[in-house]
Amino acid sequence: MTIWLYSLGSVAVVSIISLLGAFLFSLRYEKIRKFIIYFVSLAAGALLGDVFIHLIPESFEKSDSTALISLSIIGGMLLFFILEKYIRWRHCHLPETEVHIHSVVSMNVVGDGVHNIIDGMVIAATYLVSIPVGVATTIAVLLHEIPQEIGDFAVLLHGGLSIKKALIFNFLTAILSFLGAIISLVLGPYVQGYAQSLLPIMAGGFLYIAGSDLIPELHNHENKSSSVSVAQLIFMILGILSMLAVGVVG
DSSP: OHHHHHHHHHHHHHHHHHHHHHHHHHHHHHHHGGGHHHHHHHHHHHHHHIIIIIIHHHHHHTOSOHHHHHHHHHHHHHHHHHHHHHSOOOOOOOTTSGGGOOSOHHHHHHHHHHHHHHHHHHHHHHHHHOHHHHHHHHHHHHHHHHHHHHHHHHHHHHTTOOHHHHHHHHHHHHHHHHHHHHHHHHHTTTSTTHHHHHHHHHHHHHHHIIIIIIHHHHHTOSOOOHHHHHHHHHHHHHHHHHHHHHHHHO
16 A cells, blocks of 8 residues: 555656646746756756666666666667657657657657656556655656656647647646556556566666757757856756665665
């Protein structure tokens, strides 16, 4: 019951805060636009920190096969490549540029729905491993979800939806994260090695997101001044330190 409460509570917090970010975007986008890149930096650091401080060490600790864990990490990276390639799951946070505009709103909704199901599965699965790992992964997902949902919300608005309809679509896709969490919570106790097998796959997925989506956005940001670059690095380090702090406290 404790794991269920932690998992569903974490999913609820992630969903509420990410939707709040999208709502604030609709009210005052011009004021928060210049700060989105720092959320992206923070998210990149948190994802990398969670991978190398929690997910990968925990994966090797619970497995006797180094080769299997390594292949699972690579498999996770390939899985997320397929998701982006064929389901059009994107991690764009700067939709005001021509490169980031996606014309097919329906595909964005489908991609976001799949994204949220996987987030829910990951959060619950990591709580099945241990509460500290679950907390760390929840924070990493949360920091990534804020700019992600703002980007998704902007795509829906660019696609012609009203603010009200965009919020409704975002809310409906956010609910799917509960479905993902319930899948892991139901399967976990009955499928031997379920959570342990999912850890390295998600480590590879987080590496893919940070390396192929988030960090390139930092390089391609319109403001390339040295002060902005230094700030990006600082926020990325803060994201890594947040994961380290969870490990120390846990």
